[in-house]
Amino acid sequence: MPKKILIVGAGIAGIAGALALSRELTPFIPDLQITIFERHDILSTSGGAINLTPVAQRHLDQLGVLHELDKLGAEGGADVDAIELFSIRTARSLGNLDFTDNHGNGFSGYKGRRVMRIVLSLAMLTVVDRTRNVEIVYGKKLAHGQENAREATLFFSDGTSATGDLVLGCDGVHSATRTQWIDPSAPSEYTGISFLQTTLAASSISSPIHFRSTAMNISRHGSLLTSFCDRDGDQIFAAAIVQFDEHLLPHYKIEPGQDHRTQNVIKNTLREEMRDRFGKSAIPCIKEMTSLQSDWMLYPVYQVRPGARWHTGRAILLGDAAHAMPPRDESAAYALDDAILFSRILARYRHEPLSEVFKAYETIRRETVNNAFKASRRMWEKNKDMGLLEGRLKEWTLPFHIRNSKDAREAAWEFDATKINIPGPTESLCSFEKRSF
Numbered sequence: 294m295p296k297k298i299l300i301v302g303a304g305i306a307g308i309a310g311a312l313a314l315s316r317e318l319t320p321f322i323p324d325l326q327i328t329i330f331e332r333h334d335i336l337s338t339s340g341g342a343i344n345l346t347p348v349a350q351r352h353l354d355q356l357g358v359l360h361e362l363d364k365l366g367a368e369g370g371a372d373v374d375a376i377e378l379f380s381i382r383t384a385r386s387l388g389n390l391d392f393t394d395n396h397g398n399g400f401s402g403y404k405g406r407r408v409m410r411i412v413l414s415l416a417m418l419t420v421v422d423r424t425r426n427v428e429i430v431y432g433k434k435l436a437h438g439q440e441n442a443r444e445a446t447l448f449f450s451d452g453t454s455a456t457g458d459l460v461l462g463c464d465g466v467h468s469a470t471r472t473q474w475i476d477p478s479a480p481s482e483y484t485g486i487s488f489l490q491t492t493l494a495a496s497s498i499s500s501p502i503h504f505r506s507t508a509m510n511i512s513r514h515g516s517l518l519t520s521f522c523d524r525d526g527d528q529i530f531a532a533a534i535v536q537f538d539e540h541l542l543p544h545y546k547i548e549p550g551q552d553h554r555t556q557n558v559i560k561n562t563l564r565e566e567m568r569d570r571f572g573k574s575a576i577p578c579i580k581e582m583t584s585l586q587s588d589w590m591l592y593p594v595y596q597v598r599p600g601a602r603w604h605t606g607r608a609i610l611l612g613d614a615a616h617a618m619p620p621r622d623e624s625a626a627y628a629l630d631d632a633i634l635f636s637r638i639l640a641r642y643r644h645e646p647l648s649e650v651f652k653a654y655e656t657i658r659r660e661t662v663n664n665a666f667k668a669s670r671r672m673w674e675k676n677k678d679m680g681l682l683e684g685r686l687k688e689w690t691l692p693f694h695i696r697n698s699k700d701a702r703e704a705a706w707e708f709d710a711t712k713i714n715i716p717g718p719t720e721s722l723c724s725f726e727k728r729s730f
C-alpha cells in the first residue's frame with residue numbers, strides 16, 4: 294500500500310489528485326504523506342480565465358474547492374447559464390450552449406462558471422492548507438525520474454531529489470514525467486491554433502455588451518470568446534482562438550527578460566492582428582474591444598496525441614500530462630475526473646500491486662479520453678482560417694450542430710466520478726472497456 298506519494302505539478306490535476314487521495318486513503322493509511330512538487334517559486338498569475346463546466350464544478354464541490362471559491366465573493370467567478378453564439382459578420386445569434394435545463398436549473402445543481410485561473414488556484418490552495426497530510430514544495434522542477442522494485446525517485450533541476458512509493462505525473466502538456474521517464478516517444482505538439490487573450494475593465498467599453506455572461510463570436514478568421522469573469526460583471530476576459538503559424542510563435546511571445554522595445558513591438562503587432570481579424574465586426578462592442586490599446590498575450594495551444602504510454606511500474610500520468618487536447622472548455626474537467634477516479638481505484642485496489650491499479654484505471658479511462666480528444670480535434674478545426682464560402686457554411690450549419698449535439702452534451706454534464714462503479718480486483722473489468730464515462 295503506497296504511504297509516501299509524490300506528485301509532480303501543482304496545477305488542477307496535481308492539487309485535485311492530492312485532495313482526492315487524501316480523502317480516499319486516509320481512513321486506511323493513517324501515516325499517509327502526499328507531497329506536491331511545483332516548478333514555480335510562487336503561483337503563476339498568467340493564463341487568464343477558465344470556464345468550469347457543470348462536471349468540473351460538481352467535482353470541485355466534492356473536493357471542497359467550490360465553497361472556497363464562493364467565499365471569495367464576486368472574484369469567485371461569473372455564473373454562466375449559457376455560452377451564447379454570435380456571428381461576427383452579421384451580429385446574428387447562432388444559438389446557445391446551455392448550462393441549464395429547460396427550467397433554468399443547472400445539471401444536478403451545477404451550471405457553468407468563468408473564473409480567473411489564479412483565483413481557482415488560490416481556492417484550491419486554501420483546501421490544501423487545511424488538509425493535514427498534503428504539502429506543496431515550490432521551486433522544484435522535475436528533470437527526470439527513476440524507479441526500482443521498491444521505490445521511485447524524482448530528480449530536480451536544483452540537484453535535489455525525493456523518494457516515494459508512487460508518483461503522479463501532473464505536470465501538464467509539456468510534462469517531464471512523460472518525456473523524461475514514462476514515454477519519451479510522446480512529445481507535445483503544437484495544434485496550429487493559439488489563443489490571443491486579454492482582460493478588460495467592462496467600464497472601458499462604451500458600446501452595449503451583447504452577451505449575458507459569455508459569448509463565442511464566430512468568424513471565418515477564428516472565434517472570439519468574450520466573457521465576464523467576476524460575478525459583478527466588472528471584468529471581461531476576451532480570447533481569440535486563431536490559426537497561427539508555428540514558425541511565427543517565437544516572434545510573438547512575451548518572455549521575461551525581453552527588452553522594453555521588443556515587448557512593445559510584439560504588443561503592437563498582436564493588436565494589429567486582432568484588428569485585422571475582428572475589427573470589422575458587426576457587433577459594436579467587439580469592434581470597440583479590438584480598437585482599445587489592450588495588451589493581448591499569445592498562448593500557443595499544444596496537445597499530446599492519444600496512444601502515449603500512461604504509466605511505468607510506479608509512476609502514472611494524470612491530466613494534460615497524459616492527454617492534453619485542444620481545449621473546448623472542459624479539459625480541466627478531464628483532469629478532475631482523472632484525479633477522483635484514480636484515487637478511488639487506488640483505495641479499492643489498495644492491497645493489490647500498483648500494476649493492477651494502473652491497469653484498472655486505464656481500462657476505465659482510456660477510451661473516454663480518446664473519444665474526447667477526437668471530439669475536441671473536430672471542433673478545433675472549425676477555428677482555422679477559412680474562405681468566404683466555407684465561412685458562411687460554418688455559420689449556417691452551426692445552429693443544427695448545436696441542436697443535434699444537445700442530448701450528448703447534457704448527458705455528459707451529469708457525469709459524477711464519485712459515483713462510477715469500480716469493479717473490485719476479483720471482478721472483471723471487461724464490461725467497462727466498452728462504456729464511456
Ligand SMILES: Cc1cc2nc3c(=O)[nH]c(=O)nc-3n(C[C@H](O)[C@H](O)[C@H](O)COP(=O)(O)OP(=O)(O)OC[C@H]3O[C@@H](n4cnc5c(N)ncnc54)[C@H](O)[C@@H]3O)c2cc1C
Pocket residue numbers: 301302303304305306307330331332333342343344345346433434435436463464465466467468469470488592593594595611612613614620621622623624625626628
Ligand atoms: C489557452 C488555453 C485555454 C484553456 N481554457 C480552458 C477552459 O476554459 N476550460 C477548461 O476546462 N480547460 C481549459 N484549458 C485546458 C486546461 O487549462 C487544462 O486542461 C488544465 O489546466 C490541465 O490541468 P493539469 O493540472 O493537467 O495541467 P496544468 O494546469 O498545466 O498544470 C501543470 C502544473 O505542473 C507544473 N509543472 C510543469 N512542469 C513541471 C516540472 N518539470 N516540474 C514540476 N512542476 C512542473 C506547472 O507549473 C503547473 O503548475 C485551456 C488550455 C489552454 C492552453
